[in-house]
Amino acid sequence: MTPVRTLLEIPDLRLRLRSGAALLDREVSRIYGTELPDPSRYLSAGELVLTGLLWWRADDDAEPFVTALADAGAAALAASGADTGGIPAELVRACERHRIPLLEVPPDLSFAVITERVVLALAGDREDSPGARKRLLSAATEHASLPELLRHGAAELDAPCWVLAATGRIVAASTQSEPLDAAAAARAFLDAGCRTVVRDGLTLLPLGDRSPLPWLLVVGGDRADRPTARAAVAEELASLVALDRSRSEQVRGVTDRLAAPLLRLVGGAALSEGELAGGLGATGLTTDTALRVLLLSAPEPTPGLGVHLLVELLAEHPGRSFVGELPQDGEHACALVETNEWPADWADTATAALSAVEPLLRGGRVRAGIGGPVTIAGLRGASEEARHALALAARGTDRIGVVSGEQIGTHQLLLAGVADEFRHSVRRRTLGPLLAYDEAQQGDLVRTVRVFLECSGSPGAAAKALHVHVNTLRYRIARASELLGKDLTDFPTQVDVYLALCVEDRLA
Structure with missing residues (x-):
């Protein structure tokens, strides 16, 4: 282990002591970086905690963060004030109250350099082999x-x-x-x-x-x-x-941040021509690049899991990809993926990979939706497609669900974006008499109509699927038409009723 004072003596780091001069003999056993407002569940004794203060919003944020460090027995806190205009005074005071040495990181120093130097310093103090x-x-x-x-x-x-x-x-x-x-x-x-x-x-x-x-x-x-x-x-x-x-x-984080304007566009924001051009220029994408949008929801409260899952799923993808939290909603991880080469079985492969990490989900569920391929001009449409596919995946009962817009019918994508109140209204208005008849007579007309429509309105094919005589099938369809007040041999009517049956499936 290495005492805190040794870290202050590493010339490359240029660390500045802000509090805890009497505590510099504390031993550092490892380094841990975090931007969580409450990192308590991830901390261990003896750690040098490294943070860029991305969790900082107001003075009240200092107390719970530093308390977590003190309770865990952290050796010291190294903080960069590059994004906060310097180290907040309240953070200094909180470290003094809880006896946590506070080291200020120069704003121009990469955390990768700090991690490297500290790991090497810790390794250099060991005496084995x-x-x-x-x-x-x-x-x-x-x-x-x-x-x-x-x-x-x-x-x-x-x-x-x-x-x-x-x-x-x-x-x-x-x-x-x-x-x-x-x-x-x-x-x-x-x-x-x-x-x-x-x-x-x-x-x-x-x-x-x-x-x-x-x-x-x-x-x-x-x-x-x-x-x-x-x-x-x-x-x-x-x-x-x-x-x-x-x-x-x-390095990946720097690259992903270059795509921030384009991820905002996926999230529904309007971009100026300059912002769009800047996003394309920074990422190296063009207006003709084929792109897919991936949205993923991961169980809480595991911060960053969704982004890490998407990075892992795309680790061997041959094209460029940019991953981050979806702006505007904060609930989904998002990836923008170059897709000149896109495996037809990607959804199945992703499902298998996600299933492999189920022990990390703690009983939670992971859902992913895929939209595209499109060019930049169609990015909003692809994001909506991904949202609808994600909604369909969320309606499944399996713990892992990955749905691509290419796997499902257009009518299912349209229904995925419909509010439940509207679904109930459609069900009641279109199928109400048929549902009431089946309930009162213990009948099965709803199933008969469904099979008839799934057989493209063919009485012979439907009769065979239901194992009834074709005349029986015709009688039942006539009875259903009478109850509904609609002609079930009419194509527009068939479309209306079939969509209502799809709604019925989702409300069941």
Whole structure:
């Protein structure tokens, strides 16, 4: 572990002490970044908490945030006032009251740099396997790619290594020659509460990055020699993988922010020509780019889960994608995806990936809707299509639901956007006499009419489907027409009644 005062002595960080001069001997065990107004459920003792103060709205916000840090035993708070015009005075006072050292981060310093330097400082203070650790740290400092870093780790551990997403996706591997049941390993990790677990000769380690959608390090070749040193090197490798992920997410975040005007357009905002041109220029998209809109709702209260799920679902997509919280509503994550190549089975693949992380949902449900493809000119229409598809997915009973506009009929998309009060009105006005007759006579005319219409109004096909004589079928349709006061052989009438039956399905 590293004392807080050591962090103040790292020249690259240029940290400034704002409170807690008498508390600088506190030991820092790890670093954790958050923008939650109440991060209590994610905090651990000894952490340096890093924040850009995006949660700050007023002076009253300081007390609950700092109280959470104090209750968890945090070592210190490092805050950047770049977006708040400096560190708020009330935050300084709250840190003084709760005895939390407060370090001010220069506004021009990237959080990725802070995370890297602190992780390296923490790693440098450990005494296990110094040679192996030094070589791994050297690779990380030289910004080796994740596969290269894994190959270094595998060489030090004399064992194959993999990094997996919680969905079972192989993010990187030190070898392509050794098989791994990635889905089973990821599920075992989730079932163990995202803690270190040994299974079938594999060691599954968390990265410790506190993401709502965790990754894990898998180390193969369970060896008995030098187990303590080997465990220390594996943990070091997991920390460095977490650092690499943090760097990548920082870059991704910058890229996603470039699309903010276009995401506002998806959310229903009106953009000026200048704003639209700026959004297109920043993202590299053109007015002719084929795009899809993805909307996703995730269970609460897991902040950021929806965005992380969309990023994971699009991780291997060959085109550009931009992900964020949908402006204007704050309830859905949104992705704008370049779709020159779009798999026909994407909805099924996404459903399988989301199903793999059900243990993280805590009994909640995930719903996703897909609209498009369209060009920029049709983006609002695609967003409405995605909303309607999301509404249809929400009406299902399965825990995971992914619906594409291409999977459902136009009439279903139209009905998805209709208020329940209107549905009741349509049902009552169009089907009322038929429903009343079936209830009073214990009849089945509603089903007969449904099958008749689903058979394109063919008496012969409907009779066969219902296992009745065709004359019986004709009598029933005539009786239904009489009750409804409509001619069920007339096409516009058939459309009206079929839509009302679809409404009946949704209200059932």
